[in-house]
Amino acid sequence: MAESDADMNLRWMKPDPLGYGQGVKEVHFIAAPLLAAAALSLAGVVASSDRGTFRWPGFTLLLLVVTAMLLIATIQLGYYARKFLYSRQDVYDWIPQPPPAEGTADEKFLREWQNDDYHKWLRYNNRANNCFDLGLVLIGVSVANVLAPPHHHSSDWRTAAAWTVIACTVLEVVAVAGMERAVTKRSELRRRSDPAARTMPVLAKETASESARSNTARAPRPRRALSPGRLPGGFRHRALRRVAQKKLARGGESRPAGDRRIP
Structure with a gap:
């Protein structure tokens, strides 16, 4: 027996904004590996340098190693989380039989399945984002420590470069926090919008029905045997x-x- 829309406890989950999944993919699998390689390369330079080249060589080396490990953890967590992000259309494309009708027991099972996987993706993806944000701050601090002149050899240019990196790191943190607040506020305004709340479930249901019909139409039909x-x-x-x-x-x-x- 099909259940009504009011009885549906779980809905098909989606990222908000819709391009969020693609955005974190670029960060976790392109930016994080490049920054991790840069941190490890810089750590090798600090470890093989002569004594007195850097102001705090031991502390700088520790920061670079921790930064590289955080960025590598970002890659691992992002890879694990990405396996659980998929859309309703992906489910309909992969199930062997025609998609079930909206509100049936089979369709509710698929919704619960996708809902559980989506929250798992969200949990591990947030951990990956936290590792990347902390690694981004630490790599700025590490570069500033590398640029800081040693005690016995003061250099105004190296000092200015170090403070420039510190200022850019602080600006990066402020900018990221501001963009996150703007996205969160935009999402809350959209959720509180009455027209969007009324139309979105209907459009989603119509799209699912059209997708089911199109998938059924594209399915190859068995050939009928010719009569004698x-x-x-x-x-x-x-x-x-x-x-x-x-x-x-x-x-x-x-x-x-x-x-x-x-x-």
Whole structure:
């Protein structure tokens, strides 16, 4: 028995904004590996340098190693989380039978399945984001420590470069926090919007029904066996059938009675 929309406890989950999944994919699998490689390369430079080249070589080396480990953890957590992010259309494309109707028990099972996986993706994705944000701050602090001049050799240019990196890191943190607040506020305004709340479930249901019909139409149909009295070659049109029968009549004199092939 199909349940009404009011009885549906779980809905098909989606990222908000819709491009959020693609955005974190770029961060976790492109930016994080590049920054981790840079941190490890810089750690090798600090470890192999002569004593007195850097102001705090031991502390700087520790920061670079921790930064690299956080960025590597970002890659691992992002890879694990990405396996649980998929849409309703992905479910309908992969199930072997035609998609179930909206509100049925089978459709509710698929919704619960996708809902559980989506929250798992969200949980591990947030952990990956936290690792990346902390690694981004630490790599800025580490670069500033590398640029800081040693005690016995003061350099105004190196000091200015170090403070520039510190200022850019602080600006990065403020900018990221501001963008996150803006996105959260925009999402809350959309959720509180009455027209969007009324139209979104209807549009989603119509899209699912159209998707089910299109997938069913694209599914290959099994071939029906030809009846014994049907002419070979698939002549379904009456005119073509009459032409075929005339050709068979003309060629019947030179062929055995059992040979029914069309010349």
